[in-house]
Every structure is written in structure tokens, then in C-alpha cells.
Amino acid sequence: MSVRQPQALVVVGSINVDLTALVERLPAxxxxxxxxxxxxDVGGKGANQAVAASRLGARVRMVGAVGSDADGVWAVEAIRNAGVDVGDIATVDSPTGTALIAVDEAGENQLVVCSGANALVDAxxxxxxxxxxxxxxxELPLDVVRAVVTRAPGFxxxxxxxxxxxxxxxVERVDLFIVNETEYAAMPELRAARRVAVTYGAAGAAMIAEGAETARVPAAAVATVVNTVGAGDAFSAALTLAILAGAPDEQALRTACAVGAAAVARPTAQPPLAPLELYAVAEAGGCSPR
Structure with a gap:
């Protein structure tokens, strides 16, 4: 894939501490x-995507909030150690966000998220x-998301x-939405969006522009699925960077699928990743993000 270097990426989002119970099967x-x-582990969709983008080779600045507690200090340090600029992570008077996660032997999961400091991000x-x-x-308040979208001059x-x-x-302003099939079904307004990437788990992923499918890639088998919690976040980071780097939709989807497939083989939501261009070499990608 011959592409230009991606722009600087600002990730605005949640920062959590993930408490994960690995069990044989999920409880009823x-x-x-x-x-x-x-x-x-340190988690939160925002932090996961910022760390993934940095490990894929982008210059990343994280915007979010943590509490003035030990978890907040630990989370910021972990994000910094992944190469992310943490100068815009605020410390607020609320506990650091927490996610309670159960993961079974097949990598399926159940999550409960306590927003904590994430609810106090100041737009x-x-x-x-x-x-x-x-x-x-x-995972941040919708008014914060809308405020950032309104003032962002670029992609x-x-x-x-x-x-x-x-x-x-x-819907009108966002250049790219990324959702799974359940989320796409729950938000019919996305049929009017300019571009939507939809993941279908074992069935692959597709790109939809103003309601019409423009690209689709199949899934490839993943040898070992350990944890699917961070796969969608790795996919989101990789797809965004691939599109920013000039990849056409099909190649961008294949690249993002390969990154998502690599993520499910690790127990953490912030897995180690290689530079983005190494995932773009393959002709087919394994698409496992949920």
C-alpha cells in the first residue's frame, strides 16, 4: 500500500481501569x-484507541479526564509510556472511570462501565x-462530542x-463512523452518514457511503481468540489511520481487520502492535472486532 504519512491524531475519549475476570464461562x-x-489493566475506549494508534506509528494526543486517585496516576503513566501525549488529560474531583469485565474461554465478554471522571470532561x-x-x-457525554465535532476543522x-x-x-459533520452490526441496526440515522464502517465479527466488515455499500472484506480465521474487548478499538484506530494515510476503502478495511485480528490474541485491551504498514502488506485480513 503506497500511502502518505497520516496527520497528527487527537483522541478525545474515556480512560478507565479495567478489572477483568477470566472465567471458563459467563454467568447467567x-x-x-x-x-x-x-x-x-488500563482501558476505556478512548485510551485503548489512543494507545493503539500510537503503537501503530501515529503521533497521538489524548484528551480526557481521570480522578485524583492512584488509579488516575497509574492510567496516565501507562498511556504516556505507550508514546501518547498526555498533556491534555485533566485531573478532576471524581474517581477514575472503572470497567468491570468478565471474559470466557472463547473470548466473549460482559461489561459494566462506571463513568467516574469521564463524565466531567470539559469541552x-x-x-x-x-x-x-x-x-x-x-463513552463521554454527548454534548462534549458535539462540541468537539463542531469546532474541529479537519477529519x-x-x-x-x-x-x-x-x-x-x-451525522452530517462526521467524516467516518465506525460501528458494529448491532450498533448500526440501533442507529438508523447512520444510513444518511457520508461514510460508515460496519464490522460483522466472523463475517468481516463493510464500508457504506450514504446508505450504499462501497466495499466489503471477508473475515479470516484467528488461531486463538483470548479477549475481544479491545479488538474494536484497535480496528477503529487502524482504520482511521489507514484512511488518513490515503488507503482506498477496501485496503483500509483489510488493514484494520488484520490489526483487530492481532488484538484478539492478547488478554489486554491495549495489546502490543506493529507499525501500521506491516498489517497493510497482507492481501486478506482477519476481521474479529465487535
């Missing part, structure tokens, strides 16, 4: 499942320059997760 409602193994303090592309998610990508009703001005 009201059921207790024993024998779990506990992991404690007024977010600066986006003319040379910045922006990647966001919906804007929005991983519209978790699903919620989107106002018309947001």
Missing part, C-alpha cells in the same frame, strides 16, 4: 461462577488544530459506541 442472570482469574478546554484529525467515541472519525440516538448535525 443471578448466577455465580467461580474459578476466575483477575486482571487489572471548553479541548483544542483541535487545523492539522489535527480527531477520533472519538460515545473527524467517531466510533459510535455505545449506541445512542445521534443528532442530525453530528
Amino acid at each position: 442472570a443471578g448466577e455465580t461462577v467461580g474459578g476466575g482469574r483477575l486482571r487489572r 471548553g478546554g479541548i483544542a483541535v488544530g487545523t492539522g489535527d484529525a480527531v477520533l472519538m467515541q460515545l 473527524v472519525a467517531l466510533n459510535a459506541a455505545p449506541a445512542r440516538r445521534l443528532p442530525e448535525d453530528l
Whole structure:
């Protein structure tokens, strides 16, 4: 893939501490499942995407908020250590966000997210320059997302997760939406969006422009699925960077699928990743993001 270097990327989003229980199977409602193994990692869709983009080779600035607690200090340091500029991560008077996650032997998961400091991100303090592309998610208050979208002069990508009703001005302004098939079905307003990448798990991924499919790539088998929690975030970061670098839709999807497939083989939502161009070499990608 012959592409130009991507622009600087600003990731505006959530920062959490992930408490993950690895279990043989997920519990049913009201059921207790024993024998779990506990992991404690830095997560949040915003932090996951910022770290993934940095490890893929981009220059990344993270905008978000953590609490004035030990978890906040730890999270910021972990994000910094991944090469991300953390100068715009605020410390606020609220606990750092926390995600409670259960993951079974097949890599399927259940999540409960406690927003904490993420609910206090101040839209007024977010600066986006003319040379910045922006990647966001919906784990922050919608008014913060709308404010950033309104003032961002360049390319804007929005991983519209978790699903919620989107106002018309947001749909009209965003250059690229990234969702899974469940989220796409829950947000019919996205049929009018200029470009939407939809992931279908084992069935691959597609690009849809103003309601019409323009590209589709198949999934490839993944040898070992350990954890699907961060796969969608790795996919979102990779797809955004591939498009910014000038890749056509089909190649961008294949590249992002290859990155998502690499992510599911690791237990953490912030897996180690190679430079983006190495994933672009393959003719087919494994698409596992949810």
C-alpha cells in the first residue's frame, strides 16, 4: 500500500481501569461462577484507541479526564509510556472511570462501565488544530462530542459506541463512523452518514457511503481468540489511520481487520502492535472486532 504519512491524531475519549475476570464461562442472570482469574489493566475506549494508534506509528494526543486517585496516576503513566501525549488529560474531583469485565474461554465478554471522571470532561478546554484529525467515541457525554465535532476543522472519525440516538448535525459533520452490526441496526440515522464502517465479527466488515455499500472484506480465521474487548478499538484506530494515510476503502478495511485480528490474541485491551504498514502488506485480513 503506497500511502502518505497520516496527520497528527487527537483522541478525545474515556480512560478507565479495567478489572477483568477470566472465567471458563459467563454467568447467567443471578448466577455465580467461580474459578476466575483477575486482571487489572488500563482501558476505556478512548485510551485503548489512543494507545493503539500510537503503537501503530501515529503521533497521538489524548484528551480526557481521570480522578485524583492512584488509579488516575497509574492510567496516565501507562498511556504516556505507550508514546501518547498526555498533556491534555485533566485531573478532576471524581474517581477514575472503572470497567468491570468478565471474559470466557472463547473470548466473549460482559461489561459494566462506571463513568467516574469521564463524565466531567470539559469541552471548553479541548483544542483541535487545523492539522489535527480527531477520533472519538460515545463513552463521554454527548454534548462534549458535539462540541468537539463542531469546532474541529479537519477529519473527524467517531466510533459510535455505545449506541445512542445521534443528532442530525453530528451525522452530517462526521467524516467516518465506525460501528458494529448491532450498533448500526440501533442507529438508523447512520444510513444518511457520508461514510460508515460496519464490522460483522466472523463475517468481516463493510464500508457504506450514504446508505450504499462501497466495499466489503471477508473475515479470516484467528488461531486463538483470548479477549475481544479491545479488538474494536484497535480496528477503529487502524482504520482511521489507514484512511488518513490515503488507503482506498477496501485496503483500509483489510488493514484494520488484520490489526483487530492481532488484538484478539492478547488478554489486554491495549495489546502490543506493529507499525501500521506491516498489517497493510497482507492481501486478506482477519476481521474479529465487535
